Amino acid sequence: MDKRADIVVVVNGLARQLNVPVRRNLVDMLRHDLGLTGAHVGCEHGVCGACNVRVDGVVVRGCLMLAVQADGATVDTIEGLTATGEIAALQSAFVERNALQCGYCTPGMLMTGAELLSQQTCPSRAVIRDAISGNYCRCTGYQAIVDAIETTALARKDGIPS
Ligand code: FES
Numbered sequence: 001m002d003k004r005a006d007i008v009v010v011v012n013g014l015a016r017q018l019n020v021p022v023r024r025n026l027v028d029m030l031r032h033d034l035g036l037t038g039a040h041v042g043c044e045h046g047v048c049g050a051c052n053v054r055v056d057g058v059v060v061r062g063c064l065m066l067a068v069q070a071d072g073a074t075v076d077t078i079e080g081l082t083a084t085g086e087i088a089a090l091q092s093a094f095v096e097r098n099a100l101q102c103g104y105c106t107p108g109m110l111m112t113g114a115e116l117l118s119q120q121t122c123p124s125r126a127v128i129r130d131a132i133s134g135n136y137c138r139c140t141g142y143q144a145i146v147d148a149i150e151t152t153a154l155a156r157k158d159g160i161p162s
């Protein structure tokens with residue numbers, strides 16, 4: 001029988017008490033225990049970035065972290081970032097620049113893009129490409145995703161909120 005553990009995690013601003021199997025990874029906890037299905041599961045090996053979530057302010061692979069390791073941590077998912085409006089401009093740019101087709105990679109891309117934009121005022125296209133190199137997209141060829149992140153960076157540089 002699976003051993004279980006009690007944990008407390010602040011998810012998208014709300015303290016959640018959970019009893020989880022000790023082998024459950026963070027993204028499965030978010031999806032199955034809390035119904036937050038924005039973070040996707042692709043490779044489950046830390047390769048594709050579909051499962052990216054933010055833990056204590058840093059974007060991590062949700063498939064490579066156990067839920068019990070998040071005990072006491074603050075976790076933000078794409079739902080939380082959407083609700084606060086933190087990434088509204090970036091999300092709009094993804095739509096306007098046609099940066100999503102099936103959208104499977106999009107939550108992870110937005111997480112990574114938002115983290116880059118929080119660290120650099122106006123990254124070059126090469127820097128953007130490097131930042132998203134750990135996120136796989138099967139549909140877009142990446143060009144439009146780079147366009148969307150660059151568009152957001154340039155708008156912010158011009159004083160338009162992002
Ligand atoms: S599902 Fe986690 S990196 Fe692919």
Ligand code: FES
Nearest residue numbers: 101103137138139
């Ligand atoms: S839009 Fe389909 S995987 Fe990226």
